[in-house]
Structure formats: C-alpha cells, structure tokens
Amino acid sequence: MTNQSExxxxxxxxxxxxxxxxxxxxxxxxxxxxxxxxxxxxxxxxYLMPPPAxxxxxxxxxxxxxxxxxxxxxxxxxxxxxxxGILVRTPSGELRAFSAICTHLSCIVQxxxxxxxxxxxxxxxxFDLNGRNISGPPPxxxxxxxxxxxxxxxxxxxxx
Amino acid sequence: xxxxxxxxxxxxxxxxxxxxxxxxxxxxxxEVPVHKHTLWYYLGGMxxxxxxxxxxxxxxxxxxxxxxxxxAYESIQFxxxxxxxxxxxxxxxxxxxxxxxxxxxxxxxxxxxxKAYRGPREIxxxxxxxxxxxxxxxxxxxxxxxxxxxxxxATRVGTEMAxxxxxxxxxVGRMLKGGDEVSGATLTRFYAxxxxxxxxxxxxxxxxxxxxxxxxxxxxxxxxxxSGGAKGHMPFFPSFLLRDLVGWLSVLAILAALAAYFPxxxxxxxxxxxxxxxxxxxxxxxxxxxxxxxxxxxxxLGIEGEVVGIIGFTVAGVLLLLVPFxxxxxxxxxxxxxxxxxxxxxxxxxLLLTYLGYTADPTI
Ligand code: FES
Numbered sequence: 001m002t003n004q005s006e007x008x009x010x011x012x013x014x015x016x017x018x019x020x021x022x023x024x025x026x027x028x029x030x031x032x033x034x035x036x037x038x039x040x041x042x043x044x045x046x047y048l049m050p051p052p053a054x055x056x057x058x059x060x061x062x063x064x065x066x067x068x069x070x071x072x073x074x075x076x077x078x079x080x081x082x083x084x085g086i087l088v089r090t091p092s093g094e095l096r097a098f099s100a101i102c103t104h105l106s107c108i109v110q111x112x113x114x115x116x117x118x119x120x121x122x123x124x125x126x127f128d129l130n131g132r133n134i135s136g137p138p139p140x141x142x143x144x145x146x147x148x149x150x151x152x153x154x155x156x157x158x159x160x
Numbered sequence: 161x162x163x164x165x166x167x168x169x170x171x172x173x174x175x176x177x178x179x180x181x182x183x184x185x186x187x188x189x190x191e192v193p194v195h196k197h198t199l200w201y202y203l204g205g206m207x208x209x210x211x212x213x214x215x216x217x218x219x220x221x222x223x224x225x226x227x228x229x230x231x232a233y234e235s236i237q238f239x240x241x242x243x244x245x246x247x248x249x250x251x252x253x254x255x256x257x258x259x260x261x262x263x264x265x266x267x268x269x270x271x272x273x274x275k276a277y278r279g280p281r282e283i284x285x286x287x288x289x290x291x292x293x294x295x296x297x298x299x300x301x302x303x304x305x306x307x308x309x310x311x312x313x314a315t316r317v318g319t320e321m322a323x324x325x326x327x328x329x330x331x332v333g334r335m336l337k338g339g340d341e342v343s344g345a346t347l348t349r350f351y352a353x354x355x356x357x358x359x360x361x362x363x364x365x366x367x368x369x370x371x372x373x374x375x376x377x378x379x380x381x382x383x384x385x386x387s388g389g390a391k392g393h394m395p396f397f398p399s400f401l402l403r404d405l406v407g408w409l410s411v412l413a414i415l416a417a418l419a420a421y422f423p424x425x426x427x428x429x430x431x432x433x434x435x436x437x438x439x440x441x442x443x444x445x446x447x448x449x450x451x452x453x454x455x456x457x458x459x460x461l462g463i464e465g466e467v468v469g470i471i472g473f474t475v476a477g478v479l480l481l482l483v484p485f486x487x488x489x490x491x492x493x494x495x496x497x498x499x500x501x502x503x504x505x506x507x508x509x510x511l512l513l514t515y516l517g518y519t520a521d522p523t524i
Contacts, residue, residue: 049331050338050345077433082341084433100435104466105320105453107313110435121436122317123454137456139464 053082060157063087067095067149075111075118078156084108085145085156090129091116097156098131099143109142118142187397193380193390197274201378201400202407203267208366209408210260213415214298217253218355225305227351229344232307233429240426251419259411261299261445264292272483272503275496276379282484284372289481291365298358299443301350304342312430314442315350316342317450324470343432441517448513449473451520 063078065087070076075088077100086100088111098118100108107122117134118127125136132141148155175181192201224243226235239246268288271277277285304315319342323333338345380390394400428437442450449469456465479486487499 048335050334053339077435079433102436105317105324107316107436107440108432108434121438121440122313123450133458137453137458137465139458139466 060155063154063156065154066152067154068152070095073113073116077108077110080145080156080158086111086118086142087147087154087156088118088129095147095149095154096129096131097145097147098127099145101142102138103133103140103142104136104138188395190374190377190396191393192378192396192400194392194394195380195384195390197270197381197384200267200270200274202404203263203270204373205404206407206411207260207263207267208370209404209411210256210263211362211366213256213412214253214260215359217249217256220249221253222355227305227348229307229347229430232305232347233426236306236426240423247423248419251423252415254424255415255418255422257299257302258444259415261295261443264295265445268292269503269507273500274379274381275487275499276381277484278379278382278487279484281372281376281379284369284376285484286481287365287369287372291362291369293477294358294362294365296445298354298362299445301354301358303443304347304350305354306426307347307430308427309430309434309437310427310440312342312432313436313440314446315346316436317440318442318446319346321453321466321470324464324467325474326467326471341432444514444518447517448510451513451517 061078061080063076065076065078070087070089072089072093073091075086078085078087078097080099084100085097086109087095087097089095102109102120102122102125104120104123104125107120109118109120109125109127111117112119115126117129118131119125120127120136120138123137125138126134127138127142128134130141131144133139145156145158148157171180192198221239224235224239224246226232236250239250271285271288300315300318303311305311319333319336322336323329325332334340336346336349337343338349384390441447452473453466453469456469458465460468483499487496
C-alpha cells in the first residue's frame with residue numbers, strides 16, 4: 001500500500017512534463033536501442049555469411065583419363081576446379097565436354113547409353129550431345145568446354 | 161488442507177515457495193469439450209510427445225555423431241554397426257521424425273477443416289504453422305547429416321530452390337550452404353541449425369502455442385456449436401491426460417516396432433563428383449513439391465519454370481499462414497464452405513503428387 005502512495009507523485013510529474021522534452025528522450029532512447037541492436041546484429045549477420053571462395057583460376061585442366069580409356073557411347077565425370085564436368089565420347093567416337101551441373105537445380109548429370117544423350121536424374125531433364133536442353137525442366141543448355149587431345153592426354157578448357 | 165507427516169510438510173514448504181496449489185487449481189479447472197470431433201484434439205499432444213522423443217534420441221545421437229564431410233558417414237556406420245543399440249536410437253529418431261511430421265500435418269488439416277483457427281485463436285494458428293515450418297526445417301537439415309548420396313543431392317536441389325527465390329534467394333542460398341556449393345561447410349552449418357537454432361525456435365514457439373491453448377481452451381467446431389454445442393465436458397486432468405497417455409504409449413510401441421523391423425538405412429556415401437543416382441528423392445513430406453517441379457516446363461511466360469514453382473509454394477505458404485485473417489466469414493460464425501473446399505483441394509493435391517512421386521517412372 002505504501003508503494004502506491006510513493007509512486008503517484010512520479011506519475012503526475014511525468015504527465016505534467018514538457019512534451020517536446022519527452023519526445024526528445026523517447027527519440028534518444030529509440031535511436032540508441034536501434035543503434036545497439038544494429039551494432040549487435042550486423043556483425044552476426046556478416047559472420048554467418050561465408051567469405052567468398054577464391055574462384056579457381058584454372059581455365060584449363062588436364063584429365064587423369066587417357067583418351068583410349070573412354071569408349072564410344074560412355075562418359076566420365078571429371079573435376080574442373082571445384083566443379084564437376086562430364087566428358088562424353090559420342091557413339092561416333094568424338095570427345096565432348098560440358099559442365100556436369102544441371103542448369104535446373106544443380107544436380108550432377110549423367111550419360112545414358114540407352115538414349116545416347118545426357119540425362120539428369122533429379123527431375124528427369126534431358127540434354128543432347130551439344131549440351132542443349134531438349135526436354136524436362138532444365139531452362140538452359142549445359143556450359144560447353146573445349147576438348148583437346150595432345151598425345152595421350154585430354155585437356156579440357158573453358159571458353160572457346 | 162495442511163498435511164501431516166514429513167512428506168506433507170515438504171509439500172507445504174514447497175507450496176509456500178512455488179505456489180503449487182495454484183497450478184493444481186488450474187489443472188482441475190481445465191476441461192475438454194466432448195463431441196463427435198473430440199478425437200482430433202489428441203493430435204497436438206501426440207505431435208508434442210513425438211517431439212520429446214526427438215529431443216531425447218537426438219541428444220543420444222550427438223554422443224557419436226561427427227559433423228564433418230570426412231567423418232559423418234563413417235560415424236553413423238560405426239553407430240549402426242558397433243555401438244550397442246545404436247541402430248535402435250537412430251531408427252527411432254528417423255521414424256519418430258516422420259511420424260511427428262505426419263501427425264503435425266494431420267493436426268494442421270484437422271484444425272483447418274474444423275475451423276479452430278477462428279478468433280481469438282489466430283496467434284495459436286500462426287505459431288502452429290510456424291512450428292510446422294520449423295519441423296520441416298528439422299527434416300531438411302537432418303536429412304543431410306548422414307552425408308549419404310541421396311541426402312546430398314536432395315540437399316543440392318533443396319538449397320538451389322531456396323536460392324532461386326527472387327530478391328533474397330542468393331543471400332539465403334549462400335547462408336544455408338556456407339559457400340557456393342553443398343560441401344562439408346554446409347554439413348557443419350546444417351548441424352548447427354539442426355541441434356541449436358531450430359530447437360531454440362521450437363521451444364519458444366511451443367511455449368507460445370501451449371500457453372495460448374491453455375488460455376483459450378479447446379475450440380468447438382462451428383457445426384457442433386450450431387447444433388447445440390458440445391455434449392459435455394471431460395476434465396483434462398486426469399481423464400483427457402490418461403487418454404493422451406494411452407495414445408503416447410501406443411505410438412511408442414509402434415515406433416519400437418518400426419525401428420526393429422524397418423531400421424533406417426544409410427545408403428552410399430555422398431560423392432560430389434558422381435552423377436545423381438536415378439532414384440533420388442527427398443523426404444516424403446517434400447515429395448509433392450519435388451514432383452511438381454518435375455512437371456513444370458522449362459519456361460512459363462518467359463520465367464524459368466522452377467522459379468514459378470518456388471514462388472507458387474512461397475505464396476501458398478504465406479496464404480496458409482494468413483488463413484484466419486482471410487477467412488472473414490468464419491469469424492462471423494458463418495459457414496465458410498469455400499475454405500473447407502480449398503483445404504480439401506490442397507489435401508488431394510498433396511496426396512496425388514506424393515503418390516505420383518513414388519510410382520511414376522523416373523527414367524523416361
Ligand atoms: S536438377 Fe537436373 S533436372 Fe532438376
């Protein structure tokens with residue numbers, strides 16, 4: 001009971017208070033709280049964001065597979081930096097290479113000897129031997145790489 | 161009510177400090193309406209029970225699990241093959257997760273069709289839908305942890321979908337993956353989500369949800385209300401709770417049987433440089449979305465098909481969250497047939513697409 005009678009004058013003082021001063025105090029508190037939260041959460045959000053990975057500068061790789069190891073109508077997955085590529089030997093014996101990352105939702109594609117073209121198991125996407133998306137959900141062709149055979153080495157490079 | 165004896169005195173001592181008698185009064189006052197739909201009231205408690213099973217088995221799994229791309233798969237192999245009852249704990253964790261999501265879905269749809277979301281229970285509904293979201297987050301992050309081939313590609317697809325959301329997508333995608341690709345960094349991150357972030361969110365939401373259920377009591381469906389209200393009431397304590405208990409013990413028995421007869425498999429270890437296997441599929445509760453993506457053409461009105469699908473699912477999720485605010489008729493105690501039909505439509509769509517997901521030939 002004694003508490004209440006002690007509190008009342010404080011209440012009244014507040015309600016008589018200068019409104020512009022009250023508004024200023026409110027603004028001060030609000031901005032400091034905002035700044036405080038910002039100062040806490042900005043580093044946390046930045047912390048959670050992974051640092052950008054160094055793009056592998058390599059635009060050319062020499063494969064561990066030798067040309068004669070890959071027979072017609074088969075394919076191999078290879079590492080292109082940190083990404084996957086697919087090396088196809090077409091039924092007619094030509095070597096071609098593409099990015100193996102499906103343009104739909106980035107599963108790794110595979111070669112289907114029964115169909116004679118590239119296929120993505122995830123949502124049944126099909127690509128022809130030029131990497132073009134021919135059916136299913138993939139919206140774009142697979143990135144094509146250039147294949148060079150130098151003696152018994154296969155060299156795959158980006159760009160033309 | 162002063163009791164005698166040392167135990168009585170201890171109770172009195174505790175009561176003076178904790179106010180136990182008030183809690184007791186609260187428990188005695190709580191009642192559950194009895195009518196033809198009373199059965200559906202048990203689903204929420206069932207989901208909560210399964211969640212507690214998840215907490216218990218999850219804590220046990222942490223003793224052996226090692227969250228890195230090099231060790232995760234091997235640590236689970238060890239757990240399944242060498243650790244005594246390791247297979248049991250892991251299988252119960254996996255089965256209970258599935259059952260929990262299943263009962264959560266049933267709970268959601270029963271609340272939707274019985275219109276239990278109408279005022280003043282809007283926030284109960286909001287917290288419930290968010291809890292379902294958290295549960296699916298648990299499923300999504302937990303699926304990757306064994307680092308098996310299937311889970312690896314399901315996660316690639318899942319995070320890529322999150323990354324395809326307009327505006328925030330690339331930020332969310334990188335934040336989830338911990339880099340540009342699904343890698344060991346993703347595994348560690350998912351582990352952090354799975355055992356710290358999501359449980360914390362879950363406990364908070366469950367607290368809000370339960371507090372509100374306690375505050376507002378059980379909702380009586382409008383059709384029961386119109387035909388003269390509930391037949392009667394049963395006390396929550398002990399009548400309802402004992403019935404709950406029967407359900408929980410039965411579920412525990414079912415879990416044990418499922419775990420013993422169908423122990424969870426591990427599959428092949430993930431290899432980021434191997435083609436996605438032909439049978440790739442997500443957990444069953446994501447299947448309807450996964451299957452929808454298969455049927456969407458590459459481009460719809462010039463926009464990539466999967467982006468359309470993802471926007472569609474996002475909008476559907478937001479609409480689901482807002483149901484109590486959209487369904488204006490039910491708040492006026494009127495019949496809201498439209499929302500019943502939409503609810504049934506959604507259930508049928510999910511059932512059909514899930515069925516197709518498991519039966520359609522994935523290779524043609
Ligand atoms: S990820 Fe290849 S078809 Fe979807």
